[in-house]
Amino acid sequence: MDRYDGFREFVLARQQALMRSAYLLTGDAHLAEDLMQSVLLKVAGHWPRLIRHGTPEAYTRKALINQYISWQRRKQRESPSADPPERGHAHDDATIDRIVLHKALTRLTPRQRAVIVLRFYEDLSERETAEILGCSVGTVKSQTHHALGRLRTLAPELSELFTETEEARR
Amino acid sequence: MNRLREALDDVAADAPAINLADWAITRSRRRRRARMAAAGAAGAAGLAVLTGVVLGVFPGIGPSQPDRTIVAAATGKIADLPGRGVGPLSYAYRTFCHSSAPVLTDCRNGGWRVVTRAGETYHVPQALGYKSGQSFYPLAISRDGRIIAYYSRPARTFKVRDLASGAEQAAPVAITEAELGGNARLELSDDGRYLAFTGYPSRKADGLIIDMRARTTLPLPMGWDPRSIDGATVTLTRDAKYGQQPGIWVMPLTGGGGSPIAVGEAYTRFSGLAPDGSGLAALRRDQSPYPYSYDGTITVLDAKTGKAKKTVTMRGLRKDSRGLTLGAWLNASEVTLATTPSDRWNENRHITYAVNVETGQVRQLAVYRPQSGAFHDVIPGAPAAAW
Numbered sequence: 339m340d341r342y343d344g345f346r347e348f349v350l351a352r353q354q355a356l357m358r359s360a361y362l363l364t365g366d367a368h369l370a371e372d373l374m375q376s377v378l379l380k381v382a383g384h385w386p387r388l389i390r391h392g393t394p395e396a397y398t399r400k401a402l403i404n405q406y407i408s409w410q411r412r413k414q415r416e417s418p419s420a421d422p423p424e425r426g427h428a429h430d431d432a433t434i435d436r437i438v439l440h441k442a443l444t445r446l447t448p449r450q451r452a453v454i455v456l457r458f459y460e461d462l463s464e465r466e467t468a469e470i471l472g473c474s475v476g477t478v479k480s481q482t483h484h485a486l487g488r489l490r491t492l493a494p495e496l497s498e499l500f501t502e503t504e505e506a507r508r
Numbered sequence: 509m510n511r512l513r514e515a516l517d518d519v520a521a522d523a524p525a526i527n528l529a530d531w532a533i534t535r536s537r538r539r540r541r542a543r544m545a546a547a548g549a550a551g552a553a554g555l556a557v558l559t560g561v562v563l564g565v566f567p568g569i570g571p572s573q574p575d576r577t578i579v580a581a582a583t584g585k586i587a588d589l590p591g592r593g594v595g596p597l598s599y600a601y602r603t604f605c606h607s608s609a610p611v612l613t614d615c616r617n618g619g620w621r622v623v624t625r626a627g628e629t630y631h632v633p634q635a636l637g638y639k640s641g642q643s644f645y646p647l648a649i650s651r652d653g654r655i656i657a658y659y660s661r662p663a664r665t666f667k668v669r670d671l672a673s674g675a676e677q678a679a680p681v682a683i684t685e686a687e688l689g690g691n692a693r694l695e696l697s698d699d700g701r702y703l704a705f706t707g708y709p710s711r712k713a714d715g716l717i718i719d720m721r722a723r724t725t726l727p728l729p730m731g732w733d734p735r736s737i738d739g740a741t742v743t744l745t746r747d748a749k750y751g752q753q754p755g756i757w758v759m760p761l762t763g764g765g766g767s768p769i770a771v772g773e774a775y776t777r778f779s780g781l782a783p784d785g786s787g788l789a790a791l792r793r794d795q796s797p798y799p800y801s802y803d804g805t806i807t808v809l810d811a812k813t814g815k816a817k818k819t820v821t822m823r824g825l826r827k828d829s830r831g832l833t834l835g836a837w838l839n840a841s842e843v844t845l846a847t848t849p850s851d852r853w854n855e856n857r858h859i860t861y862a863v864n865v866e867t868g869q870v871r872q873l874a875v876y877r878p879q880s881g882a883f884h885d886v887i888p889g890a891p892a893a894a895w
Contacts, residue, residue, distance in 0.1 A: 342533050342536070342537075343625070344598075344874070345529070345532070345533060345627075346529040346530070346533065346626075346627030347598055347599075347623050347627055348877070349528060349529035349532060350527075350529055350623070350627070350629060351876075351877040352877055353526055353527070353528055353529070354523075354525065354526070354611075354612065354613070357523045357524070357525075357526050358520035358521070358523045359520070360523070361519075361520055361522065361523035362516060362519060362520050362523075367522070367523065367524050370523060370524075371524070371526060374526060374528060375528060375531070375532070378528050378532040379532055379535055379536055379539070381532070382532045382533060382535070382536035383536050383539065383540070385536075392859075392872045392875060394875070395857070395875065395877070435515045435518065436515060436518040436519050436522075439515045439516070439518075439519055440519045440522075443519070454516075455516070458510075458512050458513055458516060459513065459516040459517070459520065461513075496515070499511045499512050499515060500512065502510060502511060502512070503510060503511075503512045506510060
């Protein structure tokens, strides 16, 4: 039996979803690819044990978040390039939201961004998010609160969207 | 979906397509070889140093090769199923291109893809997977993964295909798409000789057993679902839905034999026939008002009397498991069970287990990630988790 049995299938099935999370975390396509390469290499190295324990998905997600936070601790590599266009350009509202949100996300701390991605993109519960980040549920709650608050400040044009999310949490 | 999720989805949609599976394996193998070589070299190092001292020479250390940066390729082109030489399958799944789930590269809406145990993925363009709305068409895989059965639109019937040789045989009877219904259930015998299909749930029309070798057919009684076919019998079950009396029926493939056996009202999910032909496994509903809530036990029912032979509590199943469905037997004491681990709207994990009917011990076999949930994948020997 090959030690990578099932790995290719796992990656084929999950890589695009993971890549989207990586992109949300890093805000940069090249960094997201770097992050994915680094994480998948780790996953491949531990694959037989992950299969034995039935935890490849959980491990991969955790590795993605931790690797990202670890990178960000060492260096700030992001340089958001484009300012959001003024209203009135030929962009629809969704495009404006996307650009503004993209830029605002890059201004959060790594852990705040991880919380936003895990809670509101991957739809994980507070408990699951806490497990991945290795912190308490209370910390996740406060990080979420601060992250949404900061997003409101950074992107006031989207404040309704963050307020709606904050209210839904209560 | 709330607006923040939608906006995050929009941002995430800018992520480039990647295909890193082969790269990660190659790179990981190389690292592993290097580690093992280093470990072997460490053992020899003492001797080498000693030799160097004695001879007064040390080998120079050459310049290290810089790591080549591999940029993820945005290819992802999937080939069609080759005419022959395809290895045993790991699983098959339907893909959807207008889904809330991440859309796969080279997507064909509603099309079937198969994945071999070696990891190769192929489109199966000859197999009808989806028409429109809620009309899905089945694909079956033999337990050893070497034979598939599917509905061919040009042939207007099922075809059975040996993946290694590419040999195909069409069923001897025409079956219209209307006859298939919206969600037909298809079972394939281990040797590919027999096919059994019913519209699912099979309440509106008879199903059919098709003998691909003898070129004959045998109607299945309405309301009964095929669970397994061996060389001599087809095992049918009926649960308590629609006010029916639940039951089991081990029907000879020669036709006209056997008779339905009533089982207790609480039994609702049934396995295929055990290898010794004496019984089959079933799950039992609990007392809650929820229709698909089980009491956590598994029971072996006598195939001749319908009476419970043994009931044990399952141990080791995830607490929030949903959609529990029993399938084929792995051996004399273990039967397959498929579940999804939660009822979250975006849950797409499909987990298979082996349940020991003597001890109740559950062991996980594999976790699958079909693009659009457990309803849209097919695993050889294991059932589809169903609600």
